[in-house]
Ligand SMILES: Nc1ncnc2c1ncn2[C@@H]1O[C@H](COP(=O)(O)OP(=O)(O)OP(=O)(O)O)[C@@H](O)[C@H]1O
Ligand SMILES: Nc1ncnc2c1ncn2[C@@H]1O[C@H](COP(=O)(O)OP(=O)(O)OP(=O)(O)O)[C@@H](O)[C@H]1O
Ligand SMILES: O=C(O)CCCC[C@@H]1SC[C@@H]2NC(=O)N[C@@H]21
């Protein structure tokens with residue numbers, strides 16, 4: 001699986017992942033409780049775009065980020081113009097777009113492994129309850145490893161069904177589930193054998 | 199069955215490169231290293247994979263164009279019976295293969311097949327409670343009961359013990375129709391009438407099994 | 420390693436029945452029919468399964484009571500490397516095994532191990548892009564790099580071709596620590612110093628490989 | 641923990657496998673202009689609830705969302721990153737977590753039957769998800785609540801089909817592989833997660 005992280009050396013790249021996540025959460029909260037006026041919304045949009053530009057996304061990357069939001073803008077904005085009014089349309093749509101751009105900036109500049117460290121740190125206090133702070137990070141990696149395995153199982157099952165030439169409809173997915181559960185049992189054993197879980 | 203300059207490329211990676219071969223023996227073994235293209239070759243026989251270039255003819259048909267017809271005539275046995283068994287119980291799985299028969303007859307045939315393959319009394323047990331060998335037998339039964347005119351098996355004995363492996367091998371090798379068996383078990387390959395050796399997506403040798411196996415041993419050394 | 424009248428029962432089905440055995444050879448093969456209890460036996464050695472009754476001692480410890488300590492000393496290699504490789508890339512998977520080392524040293528060791536097992540340059544590639552043989556090598560490397568004092572392998576070569584199977588077998592058979600190999604490959608079993616034959620959840624014979632294999636062939640006929 | 645109780649590792653592996661399954665199901669999707677797609681992932685959430693039960697299913701969904709949060713393209717149509725959590729779909733995703741709990745509670749409130757599975761999927765997999773999803777969508781987008789609620793009719797046919805699928809699949813899996821479920825048929829009264837060691 002390809003991470004959405006893009007290598008670089010911008011300010012945002014150098015800020016620790018935990019702070020960025022915290023800042024984003026605060027922004028999301030602030031933006032959704034303060035009802036910015038239209039000019040404020042436009043300033044916010046400009047600021048968000050600048051932040052994204054500052055991550056080294058370049059004009060092209062930034063434009064692409066906007067382009068991906070085009071349907072949201074058209075439909076959400078359109079609906080609000082029709083059902084409410086133009087001011088509401090600009091303010092609401094603007095807020096959503098600005099948040100999404102800021103989130104993209106954080107995602108682009110944060111290596112997949114860094115939030116894993118944040119995850120570990122977040123879970124450290126839970127140690128007193130007998131939770132191993134490594135477990136969530138391990139679970140994340142485990143899932144990443146399993147996605148291609150499941151895709152492979154899916155292909156096996158698909159081949160086998162086409163070869164038998166039977167039409168099963170929904171129940172075609174049963175063997176996939178069976179194989180997936182077997183795989184889980186085997187992985188469970190491996191986790192234990194490698195001393196990573198009880 | 200004839201392959202004519204068949205290539206298969208996935209994401210710019212050539213998996214088969216210009217395979218030209220004609221299988222005429224009644225029992226053909228396909229051997230070769232991991233990743234040499236054996237399974238891909240086998241899957242082309244019934245159109246599960248389609249050549250990027252070149253042509254395949256099986257039983258006088260083109261599996262790419264006539265997939266449904268070819269598949270109804272070619273039985274395919276996979277390595278992992280779990281992927282192949284589609285229903286929760288053996289009886290239901292066999293009934294699925296016999297879909298075209300009227301219900302009463304189907305029940306009778308299912309019972310007969312279960313007995314024939316040593317699965318009598320297990321027809322209504324969850325498939326997950328069968329042993330590895332029993333599962334492979336069921337998968338094979340579900341394929342053979344449709345009376346295919348050609349059988350392709352991709353490593354059908356790898357997970358099996360001596361007795362089960364022999365049983366499956368005996369079943370496959372005494373079929374009244376031609377069989378193609380992909381295998382790493384050179385003893386099994388030796389019991390066929392012809393062998394094909396794959397290496398790096400090419401057929402590098404074809405002929406009497408002892409000679410081909412010898413070459414395989416040599417290039418693997 | 421000693422098993423004393425060990426039984427294992429799941430849902431009233433006896434899987435091991437009164438197994439008593441003492442493995443002293445440096446390389447022991449475990450053979451027997453599908454479902455005879457070999458894998459269950461192997462899993463008991465490091466406490467992955469715990470006896471319903473009877474006692475197990477491994478390296479002087481009881482795997483049921485001292486599971487963590489036993490597992491840190493016993494390396495376990497599974498049939499299917501896909502289930503055993505837990506991380507998305509080879510380098511991460513090896514690093515996981517070396518968790519106790521400081522980070523800088525770990526990176527160095529990982530690079531060294533990758534090279535040693537013919538995986539140099541593939542450390543950061545997704546595991547799904549490795550070949551079957553490379554995957555088994557990685558799984559083995561991840562186990563051996565923890566310097567286990569005993570290695571148990573459950574059919575480690577079944578999915579492999581001649582060359583890969585030989586490579587894995589050579590690696591296992593030349594380890595400086597005792598090895599227990601569960602296998603259907605009688606050639607591999609023959610290369611061990613001792614063999615144990617399972618049948619119906621019991622150890623029915625133990626001794627020099629040729630004699631035990633002979634018995635296995637006889638009872639499988 | 642008694643010696644023959646399922647170890648944590650088996651739980652962890654099953655939780656991860658269902659998270660991966662939900663991810664794989666994300667490849668089945670129909671984008672809608674509202675920014676909230678029709679997605680196969682709800683089927684995965686229902687299956688997780690039905691198979692894993694109320695304790696582990698929400699962990700599986702949370703795990704999958706954690707992957708999205710750290711910037712992996714695991715949401716429908718290869719989306720990912722933190723944007724999803726501040727966008728119009730955020731409430732639905734929260735609803736998945738709670739919904740998974742509700743599905744598990746209903747489906748495993750007694751012997752596992754098709755009607756318990758169906759009720760669980762409908763209540764937990766649809767009603768609960770919408771209860772969380774619609775208000776958040778309205779709040780984020782600024783579209784009035786009633787209009788937002790009306791617009792979700794677009795999901796209803798798909799979600800009803802998915803609930804049916806989930807029910808059929810879970811019942812079939814229960815017959816083919818009973819060990820996959822938290823409490824065996826023979827022992828419905830046993831606490832979730834306290835099943836005998838299932839793995840081979
Ligand atoms: N859909 C695919 N996408 C990418 N690579 C593929 C695909 N199918 C096969 N390959 C690659 O093609 C090569 C040949 O695969 P194939 O399964 O035919 O080998 P094989 O000879 O059957 O090997 P084995 O003995 O291990 O079963 C392998 O390197 C495999 O990774
Ligand atoms: N958790 C379980 N629940 C029910 N049955 C089980 C369980 N684990 C193992 N079995 C059964 O116990 C028997 C022995 O299994 P085991 O895996 O030890 O056999 P094996 O000798 O390794 O066989 P193979 O050669 O096929 O690998 C089999 O019949 C299997 O179906
Ligand atoms: O991918 C996301 O960001 C979440 C999508 C949420 C989609 C909701 S869930 C309930 C309803 N049913 C669908 O098929 N889609 C919506």
Ligand SMILES: [Mg+2]
Pocket residue numbers: 236237238352
């Ligand atoms: Mg193959």
Ligand SMILES: [Mg+2]
Pocket residue numbers: 457458459573
């Ligand atoms: Mg076994």
